[in-house]
């Protein structure tokens with residue numbers, strides 16, 4: 001099994017009952033697509049996200065109705081709620097008062113010092129952090145003037161500008177994102193940010209696109225950053241159902257050994273030796289294990305020639321044989337099962353192993 005790349009050292013920052021930073025964990029988050037003041041629709045979407053494995057959820061807060069809705073939403077969900085605010089400090093104060101677990105606001109955009117102080121004091125009183133969201137597309141005018149166009153150095157300078165405002169008020173519960181839709185720019189910006197300060201980093205490639213292309217683009221960018229040991233929480237931004245963002249994030253973190261509570265499917269690519277309908281079986285098994293919260297590795301292989309040996313690291317698996325399947329564990333065949341029942345047999349064994357792992 002490959003070793004994980006340990007996270008660079010960052011401060012731990014509490015968000016509700018979770019901690020971002022200070023460990024190897026990368027917390028998965030997403031953002032709702034509903035109108036936040038439509039509490040019923042927002043809660044329903046958050047519940048679907050929770051079930052998919054979302055650990056923190058963010059809602060937009062463009063007006064007071066949305067800020068006041070935080071209370072009712074919070075009462076009905078189980079994961080920390082982040083409220084996304086642009087400029088308006090009053091909305092931030094209402095959201096904090098109504099139970100936000102974290103706010104996303106750039107202190108440099110709030111305006112007069114008294115307003116910034118009011119927000120910071122409210123966060124201090126409730127013990128909630130602030131995420132500074134640096135975005136290549138909306139850098140401050142003086143930074144664009146200095147660098148000519150959005151650069152990684154300009155993004156880091158912007159982050160440090162907002163950080164200083166908070167630090168001057170003795171506020172350190174800070175998380176920073178350095179989003180860009182250009183993958184290379186994002187990689188450079190996050191790499192430089194990790195060297196420039198030790199606040200936890202929220203990873204994301206912004207406006208990455210539709211399900212397929214956005215997944216590829218986000219995985220390419222975030223993969224490069226994660227491989228450097230950078231990043232403490234991530235959001236995959238897709239023009240799709242946000243549940244898809246969670247699926248992609250889980251899969252990406254699994255690929256780096258960074259998801260300690262998710263099962264993985266190993267499936268062969270198939271070739272001329274195939275003996276079973278592998279693609280539909282693989283999809284069925286993948287769906288079945290998607291809700292498991294243990295690091296079980298399951299393999300589904302088209303034939304027994306290279307099968308069990310190819311998937312030695314799997315805890316359990318099946319390999320197709322003519323008219324039957326071979327059930328194997330850790331590379332060793334344990335028994336033969338008829339083709340018609342092999343998926344059910346595999347599921348039963350998966351349940352047993354998952355239960356054992358949960359009880360360990």
Ligand code: SF4
Nearest residue numbers: 268270271274302303
């Ligand atoms: Fe081909 Fe068998 Fe390997 Fe699948 S497991 S790729 S069917 S040899």
